[in-house]
Amino acid sequence: MKARVTVTLKNGVLDPQGKAIVGALGSLGFDGVASVRQGKIFDVEIDTKDRAVAEANVKAMCEKLLANTVIEDYAVELV
Amino acid sequence: MKARVTVTLKNGVLDPQGKAIVGALGSLGFDGVASVRQGKIFDVEIDTKDRAVAEANVKAMCEKLLANTVIEDYAVELV
Numbered sequence: 001m002k003a004r005v006t007v008t009l010k011n012g013v014l015d016p017q018g019k020a021i022v023g024a025l026g027s028l029g030f031d032g033v034a035s036v037r038q039g040k041i042f043d044v045e046i047d048t049k050d051r052a053v054a055e056a057n058v059k060a061m062c063e064k065l066l067a068n069t070v071i072e073d074y075a076v077e078l079v
Numbered sequence: 080m081k082a083r084v085t086v087t088l089k090n091g092v093l094d095p096q097g098k099a100i101v102g103a104l105g106s107l108g109f110d111g112v113a114s115v116r117q118g119k120i121f122d123v124e125i126d127t128k129d130r131a132v133a134e135a136n137v138k139a140m141c142e143k144l145l146a147n148t149v150i151e152d153y154a155v156e157l158v
Contacts, residue, residue, distance in 0.1 A: 034124040045113040
């Protein structure tokens with residue numbers, strides 16, 4: 001079973017990388033870009049057919065490793 | 080208008096970061112993880128109400144900056 005994890009910065013957390021991207025897009029001639037916020041996705045393949053087990057496991061992986069829950073939110077989607 | 084860009088490695092492209100994550104998850108006690116592939120997402124806020132213009136602009140941003148089209152695929156979703 002495959003799960004897609006989406007990790008994004010919490011609202012209010014500054015995103016210097018995003019700001020740098022806005023600057024770079026501006027210098028490439030893209031105007032009208034108000035903001036960019038960058039996040040991560042993980043496509044996790046797990047050896048189980050049980051959706052509940054898979055979801056619980058992936059959430060635990062997020063809490064322990066894939067997301068920094070102090071500044072990041074995560075969402076798990078079974079595909 | 081907001082667009083979400085999802086950038087993932089093309090099939091067949093090795094993902095050493097993903098392999099490292101599988102190893103780390105294993106050492107944290109998560110067994111049964113067959114594979115992990117990492118990607119990026121960008122939430123781009125653009126000052127336009129025209130969906131076609133927004134989509135075309137964001138695709139051009141992907142081609143020029145947000146994705147390395149040699150090894151990465153990208154998908155644009157207007158939110």
